Amino acid sequence: MNIKGCLFFILQLKVVSSELVTSLIIGATAASGFFGWDYVKSNTYCRYVECCNDNYVNFDIGKLEQSLKNQLFGQPLVNEIPKILKAHKESLMDKTQKNKKALVLSLHGWSGVGKNYATTFIAESIFKKGMKSQFVKVFMGKKDFDCSNLQESQKKLIKDVNEIVKKCSTSLIIFDEIHEMCPTILDSIKPMLDHHHEVDGVDYRNAIFIFISNIGGKEIATSLLDLYSQGIMRNDVEFHNFESIIRRTAYNTGGFEKSLTIAQHLIDHYIPFLPLEQHHVQMCASAEFRAHGIYNPSEEMMSDALSVITYGPSEEQPIFANNGCKRFTKQIPYIIQKHKQKNDEL
Numbered sequence: 001m002n003i004k005g006c007l008f009f010i011l012q013l014k015v016v017s018s019e020l021v022t023s024l025i026i027g028a029t030a031a032s033g034f035f036g037w038d039y040v041k042s043n044t045y046c047r048y049v050e051c052c053n054d055n056y057v058n059f060d061i062g063k064l065e066q067s068l069k070n071q072l073f074g075q076p077l078v079n080e081i082p083k084i085l086k087a088h089k090e091s092l093m094d095k096t097q098k099n100k101k102a103l104v105l106s107l108h109g110w111s112g113v114g115k116n117y118a119t120t121f122i123a124e125s126i127f128k129k130g131m132k133s134q135f136v137k138v139f140m141g142k143k144d145f146d147c148s149n150l151q152e153s154q155k156k157l158i159k160d161v162n163e164i165v166k167k168c169s170t171s172l173i174i175f176d177e178i179h180e181m182c183p184t185i186l187d188s189i190k191p192m193l194d195h196h197h198e199v200d201g202v203d204y205r206n207a208i209f210i211f212i213s214n215i216g217g218k219e220i221a222t223s224l225l226d227l228y229s230q231g232i233m234r235n236d237v238e239f240h241n242f243e244s245i246i247r248r249t250a251y252n253t254g255g256f257e258k259s260l261t262i263a264q265h266l267i268d269h270y271i272p273f274l275p276l277e278q279h280h281v282q283m284c285a286s287a288e289f290r291a292h293g294i295y296n297p298s299e300e301m302m303s304d305a306l307s308v309i310t311y312g313p314s315e316e317q318p319i320f321a322n323n324g325c326k327r328f329t330k331q332i333p334y335i336i337q338k339h340k341q342k343n344d345e346l
Contacts, residue, residue, distance in 0.1 A: 052135065052168035056128045059089040064125035071121070071287060072114045073325075074280035075273055076235045077242075081105070081118065084269055085125070085208075092170065092206055099205040101195045104266055106178075107210065108246050109273025110217035112324020116176070118273075119210055123172055126208075135168040137161070141177030141255075145185050154188035161189055162202055169206040178213035181255025186211075193266040211267070215253045216246040221275045221313055221320055234274065242272040275320035281309055284325035288332045304335045 042053055050056050065082045072078060084105070091099040107115040120131055127133035137160065139145070145153045164171045175181070192204040223242055224234070232241075247270065250256040251263070261267055276284070285305045289297045297305075308327045311318035 050129060050134055052170065056133070057126060057135065057168065057170050058128060059085065059092075060125045061086050061089065064121055067121040067124065068118065072117055073283040073287075074234070074276050075114055075118075076237060077239060077272055077274070078114065078118055080239075081122065081271065085122070088206075088208065101266075101268075102193050102204045102207045102209055104193050104209045104261070104268050105211070105271055106246075106250070106267045106269070107212045107271045107273060108216040108250070109214070109220055110275055110320075110322075110324055111214055112321070112326030113217075113273040113276055114325070115212050115273055118271075119174060119176075119212060122208075122210070123174075126170070126172060133172075135164065135171040136174070137164045137171065138174045138176060141180035142182075145182050147182035150182055150185065153182065153185060157185065157188050161192060162200060165192075165202050165204055165207050169203055171207050173207060173209045174212065175210070175255070176212045178211050178250075178256060179215050179254035183255060183257040184259065186255055187260045190260045190264070190266065193261060194264070211256075211261075213250070213254065213256070215256065216242075216249045216272070217275070218313075219245045219249050220272045224274055225313075225317070225319070237274070239270070239272075243270045246270045246272060276324050277320060278306075278309075278311070281306065281321045281325060285328055285332065288325075288328045289336075292333060292336055294336060298339070301335055301339055304338070305332055 042051070042055070045051070046053060046055065061082050064085065065079075068075075068079055068082070084103070088099065088103045091097050107118065109115060123133065123136050124130035127135060130136075131138075139157070139160075145157070147153070161173055164173065175186070178186075189209075191199045192207075193209060197203065197205075220242055223245055224237070227237060227241060228234075247262055251258065256262055282302070285302060286297070289295070289301070289305075294301070305328060308323075308331055310322045312320055312322045
């Protein structure tokens with residue numbers, strides 16, 4: 001073959017190779033278009049890394065209902081949270097009935113009545129990885145906000161919330177210990193909680209924000225005693241029995257002081273956690289014993305556990321457990337070891 005023939009052959013080979021490569025690219029693109037990028041990603045990358053899809057963000061409302069029923073005691077209004085989340089979930093799925101704003105819950109009550117427990121259960125029901133999900137972010141009172149440089153703290157807060165909701169529109173943002181937070185810090189995220197299609201290019205309407213604080217605990221207890229005096233039973237209380245007093249107290253306290261989140265009615269539900277009575281505390285203790293493998297604690301063990309509980313609001317009215325169930329976390333493991341040693345010595 002002469003030189004001209006060789007050159008012609010090479011040129012023909014290049015044309016064939018080019019057409020083959022082009023065909024392969026078109027075929028791959030068509031396959032991707034047929035299956036959809038989300039499908040391809042879900043069956044590759046998302047098999048190993050948490051993604052914002054139904055596999056990792058599943059909104060298991062039934063799981064939440066069971067957790068609250070089995071592990072949280074004496075909180076009738078908290079049992080309404082699954083219905084609130086179910087309504088939010090249905091709006092996520094119904095394209096004709098989209099969420100108009102982010103869901104904002106504010107949990108109020110004394111220490112030890114289950115606010116953080118409930119928040120953990122919410123996270124575990126929404127996300128496969130629960131509180132460890134990269135789509136859950138917790139901010140803690142004074143720890144995460146520098147009140148001496150409020151402007152910088154606000155900028156950082158906006159940036160952090162923006163980044164997590166960019167990753168997943170159904171992210172869960174938690175603000176704990178609001179009572180210790182700088183006043184006005186929450187005003188920086190006000191646009192994210194409001195009725196906006198987008199804020200700086202990010203849509204927050206499917207996100208969930210939870211505020212947790214001890215604010216209003218005393219007022220909730222006082223209101224509950226008043227309701228008791230009117231013959232209203234604990235399981236018959238309603239949100240409206242507490243919302244106004246919580247809002248009024250919160251608006252003058254801690255991170256909620258003069259906050260636009262309250263003034264402009266951006267909190268959708270104020271959830272009162274009622275003070276616990278003796279039989280609720282006993283249920284907490286039994287549940288904690290079960291968590292450590294003790295299903296039938298002796299009377300002496302139970303008595304030891306309950307000995308750390310004091311009651312109020314006064315000596316004349318020893319109705320509510322002042323510290324709820326909080327002390328059982330460390331007290332009951334100690335009691336188990338104490339009685340185990342006694343039995344071994346016998």
